[in-house]
Amino acid sequence: MNSQNIFFGSNIKFLRERRKMNQESLAEKLSLTRSKLNALENGHTKAPQPDDYLRFSDFFKISVDSLLRVNLAKLSELKLRELEAGNDVYMTGSNIRVLAITVNEQNKENVEYVPVKAKAGYRSGYSDPEYLSKLPRFSLPNLPKSGTFRMFPTVGDSMLPIPEKSDIIAEYVQDWKSLKPDTLCIVILKGEQDFVFKQVTVGKDGTLMLSSLNAMYEPYIVKSEDVIEIWKYRSFLSQSLPSTANGQDQMMKILLNVQEQVNKINKNGK
Incomplete structure (x- = not known):
């Protein structure tokens, strides 16, 4: 990455001054020496440690990704307050963080299952190992x-031919911009909105278009700040067999059959 596009040093200086703190007081808060803080602010530390990034991220309540890649001095006060409230302006997932996981006795990651009754709690506990x-x-x-990977249950028929009440095994997506258009994903939304299983297309304006496999359902747009996590579809488990044809497929077959009949009539009439 071009070092000219990394704003970590200037950002921590900007945030410090925004809080009207001098280097001595901030260094004391973060258990750093003033000389190290000065070096970080002025870009004299060529390879800051991960602990350094996390220390400033936790203190200022701004994601590591934004500290690195967004010139915070150019943002409005409103945007800065939104950022500090968790509405991240650099859309690569809600932030760069160590995803909370569990491991088995062999120290291998488990696949956690989020049942329907646990959905509400997941929104507040998704980053809590306990x-x-x-x-x-x-x-x-x-x-x-x-x-x-995690497993999420689905409800409804918006993703037919994948059967209703399937369990979706999905992989955590850190960088949302890496998703190709119409990627099947589980999207975890804030507030009272449900988890949704949709085709996701990330727009240039930071919005996400969510569309169903079932053509009976219209696509809709959500804002990135309304999304907590995205998990990319890998496979599903179901006790039902996928439908071999939905209503749209059946209609297409009828239309093709009619077209064949018309072609035969035209051919016989010549």
């Missing part, structure tokens, strides 16, 4: 070792 440890968890073969 909360996650109370969820059902298990191991599945043939999952990539590099990813983190």
Whole structure:
């Protein structure tokens, strides 16, 4: 990455001055020496440690990603307050963080299952290892070792031919912008909104278009600040067999049959 596009040093200086703190007082708050803080602010530390990023992120309540890649001095006061409230302006997931996980006795990541009754609690406990440890968890073969996976139940028929009440196994997405258009995902939304299983297309304006496989349902747009997490579809478990044809497929077959009949009539009439 071009170092000219990294704003960590200037950002922590800007945030310090915004709070009307001098270097001595901030360094004391963060258990740093003043000389190290000065070096970080002026870019004299070529390779800050991960602890340094997390220390400032936790103190200022701003994600590591934004501290690194957004020039905070150019944002309005309203945007800065939104940022501090958790509405991240740099859309690569809600923030760069260590995703809370659980592991088995062999120190391998479990696949946690989020049942329907646990959905409400998940919105507040998704980053709490203690909360996650109370969820059902298990191991599945043939999952990539590099990813983190969870299982989510679905409701409704908006994703037919994937059957209703399927359990979706999905991989955590850190960088939302890496998603290709119409990627199948579980999207965790804030507030009273449900978890949704949709095709996700990330817009240039930071919005996400969510569309169903079932053409009976219209696509709709959500703002990035309304999204907590995105999990990319990998597979599903179901006790039902997928439908071989939905209503749209059947209509298409009828239309094709009519077209064939018309073609035969035209051919016989010549």
